Amino acid sequence: MKIAVIGAGPAGLTAAFRLQQAGHTVEVLEALPVVGGRTHAEHFGPGHHCDTGAGWLATFYSHTLRLFDELGYRDHFVRQRAVRGAADLLIDGQLYPWSYRAADIESSPLLDADDKRRYAAYIDHLMQVQPDDLRPDLGYDHRDALDEFLPLGERPVEIIMRSLFEGPWFARLGAQSAAHVRLWLRVLQDSKFFQLDGGMDAPWLRLAESLTVRTGEPVERLHRRGAQIELTCASGGRRYDAVVLAAPAPAALRILADEPDLAPPWLGDVHYAPQVRVYAARATSEDAHFGVHLLPPTDLFSVEWYSGRHGAWGACPPDWQWALVCTYGATCAKFLGQDPRRVQQTLWDEALAICPEMFTLAEAEVIHYMGWEWAVPIMHPGHYRNLASFQNRPPVVFAGDWMNNACVEGAVRSGEAAAAAFGRT
Ligand SMILES: Cc1cc2nc3c(=O)[nH]c(=O)nc-3n(C[C@H](O)[C@H](O)[C@H](O)COP(=O)(O)OP(=O)(O)OC[C@H]3O[C@@H](n4cnc5c(N)ncnc54)[C@H](O)[C@@H]3O)c2cc1C
Incomplete structure (x- = not known):
């Protein structure tokens, strides 16, 4: 099959690589002049760059690390994270060690004995019932994170949970799914972090060299033409047998504006x-x-x-x-x-x-x-349940961190799932 992949972030490039491996002819269409999406690094001179989006990978990024191993990238790019980062918590002008691990909380001067007991019991329970591989437990996805954490008491919610989840996921606890925070809190208990030599986009730039990628090619619209799909791009109309839509959800919604029955009904709810x-x-x-x-x-x-x-x-x-x-x-x-x-x-x-x-x-x-x-x-309450009821159906298949987990690992997993929907030639 001749398949277009729209978007050259980790999701799209993973999908394109796996599709090519399976014998398909693949073309990646990327709106920007560069690949990498939200892993883009900005370079300022020799030995000097900053990661503008994603800044770390972790030991529980099993699909990403397996992909890098397969490509021979692990030794080349992946390093233990050198920076200590924002490891202190500043409250009323005082610095305290910032932690979410049950063992470290034990010595925290910010929580009283009851807070610590409730927190330790909660983490203990999570370690036993929550899978350790970033998999959501759908049974908790109808609730929000604030609802989930309230029984821990006011101080653990304010001091641990808000800074842990509202900072890095940029959204209030009340807007996040309880299933989402449970899966992250579980994997963060015993994880280590990595950074990438050359920038977070370095492996994706390298992978793109082995694929056909058209940069500066924003896709505006998608139309069905008989058994084929036509994409309206900056360079004109382009025809394919199938498409992987690996752009963020609002962009995907815009591309499907003339074919609304190809979009899952809740696509517009992904904020x-x-x-x-x-x-x-x-x-x-x-x-x-x-x-x-x-x-x-x-x-x-x-x-x-x-x-x-x-x-x-x-x-x-x-x-x-x-x-x-x-x-x-x-x-x-x-x-x-x-x-x-x-x-x-x-x-x-x-x-x-x-x-x-x-x-x-x-x-x-x-x-x-x-x-x-x-x-x-934002993995809001109901997000994972909606995903679970949605099937990837060729000729239009979705990929992106919003399809799995809001991180590079989620994007990679979604790209692999999208490619698998097409099978081998
Ligand atoms: C500030 C910040 C910090 C982050 N920190 C981390 C972190 O530390 N660890 C972590 O794992 N994750 C982190 N993330 C999230 C991570 O970057 C994303 O989850 C991941 O990049 C998603 O990959 P993706 O391929 O789904 O989407 P993207 O990386 O966004 O790629 C989508 C691509 O589609 C292209 N596109 C959009 N519209 C069109 C169109 N119409 N036509 C063609 N192409 C189009 C875009 O230009 C883009 O290149 C962070 C993100 C940000 C912004």
Whole structure:
């Protein structure tokens, strides 16, 4: 079969690779001039780049790591994460170790004995009943995360759960599925994190070299033409036997606007949290070692300031310092429509109020603003149950992190599932 894959993020490139392996003729159509999607890394000079989207992989990313092993990429790209990151929690001007592991919570001065007992019992229960491979338990998907965590008491919810889930998934607990937070809380108990040499997109750039990829080719519409599918692209109409739609859900919905019966009825309900962050760096050999999470909701979710030798969300020369300021996703949409230069100054000023010793933007030699309208799909209550009732049906099959799990591993799994729907030639 001649199959088009729309979108060259981890989902689309995985699908394209597996389809090619299965003997199909595959063409990947990517809107942007570059591949990698939300794993894109920005390069500033020798040994210096920052990951603008995804910043880490983890030991429980079994399909991603298996794919990298198969391609011979593991030794080449995958490294234990060097950076300590935002490992402290800042509350009322005081720093506390930030943790979600039951063993570390035991010594926390922020929780009382009852809080600790309830938390330990909950994690113990989760370790026994929740699968350890990022699989949702559909029995919990009708509830939201706040409902799930309320029995733990107010302090564990405010101090552990909000900073753990509202920060990295950029959405309020009440908007997230209980099944989603349970599966992550389980795997995070005994995991290690990796970063990738050359940037989070490096393996995807390499994989794309072995595929036929047309960049700068946004797909606008999809139409059925007899047994074939026609895609309206920047370069004109292109015909295929089948399509893997590996673009974020709102883009997929737009592409299917003239063929609504090909879209699952709930596709329009898949919403994304936005994210705005600022990276800056300057040449200096002075040491710096500061990384905090803040308790949401605030404009900022984390402030990190390190010397280059402590690593980065990417890589920074050892005789430089870098800093990364991330917003709290659930409230940062207001920044997206504003002038980026003004936003970056506002956010940096807020970060300097937290860490006055940090360098100013005027002292920085590199400044990079990152604004994502669709940063991460919100796995809202009902999301996984809706997915479970949806079958991948050629000739139009969906892929993307929203089809599995809001991370690179979810995207890879969704790409493999999409390719499997076509079988071998
Ligand atoms: C700030 C941030 C931090 C993150 N941190 C992490 C992390 O630490 N770890 C982790 O695992 N995940 C993280 N993620 C999530 C991770 O990046 C995504 O889950 C993953 O990239 C999803 O892959 P995908 O292929 O489904 O989508 P994408 O990576 O978004 O790829 C989709 C591709 O489709 C293209 N496209 C869209 N519309 C069209 C069209 N009409 N025609 C053609 N092409 C189109 C896009 O340009 C894009 O290249 C983070 C994301 C962000 C934004």
